[in-house]
Amino acid sequence: MSLFWICVITLAIMKISVFMTTIYLHRSLTHRGLELSSLVRFICHLHLALFTGIQPRQWVAVHRKHHQFSDGEGDPHSPLVYGLWTVLLGNALLYRKEAANPATVCKYTPDYREDILDKAHIKDWTALGGLAIFMLMFGWLAGLIAFLAQGAIYILLNSSINSICHVIGYRNFDNQATNVTLIAMLTGGEGYHNNHHEYPTSARFAMRPGELDPAWPVIVALEKLGLAKVNRIPIAKAA
């Protein structure tokens, strides 16, 4: 396969992970801003398990703890507590440390509904399946490099939300988080982090004229297909 198509397919898989992270892990499972059909939940869980190694229940727990202690002691990855560069470059390690704490997972996810992938007890090995798929598609060396590249880009995008979007950017609302348009465009709307911290249960992250939430049209399309149901859209506070 040509380098061009290896890059296109690799970036497409990474981009799908980004959209599944914001729609499934974040807006649906964590904050219940929308419900997804069991089929969509299964596909998202499988894809993320293969290509990111994330276990949804752990992600939900760590992120809910982030909201509870936002930018104070107890926040698993606050740049105000750990420093901007530590979170930007070490967010994955900070995440892993908190995700590996069974007390955190248990405390913050009493409502988590296990699916068949949760019950399969293959949680720590799923990313090897993703690596195998990349190697089958591109050959072992190109597959290994492409798999690591998509993982690195995915980690960097998530890190930028947890670091930059708590320090640099503009604010619509009076909370520590910030909006960064470029990061929002690259992360399926997650860069509207100031909006999100003000209205965590909103399924839509863009709230002001000129803000475009790339995941929102996908959610609307899923709802039209009967695969999703939006629970809440807030009325934005006065400017």
Ligand SMILES: [Zn+2]
């Ligand atoms: Zn945050």
Ligand SMILES: [Zn+2]
């Ligand atoms: Zn959140």
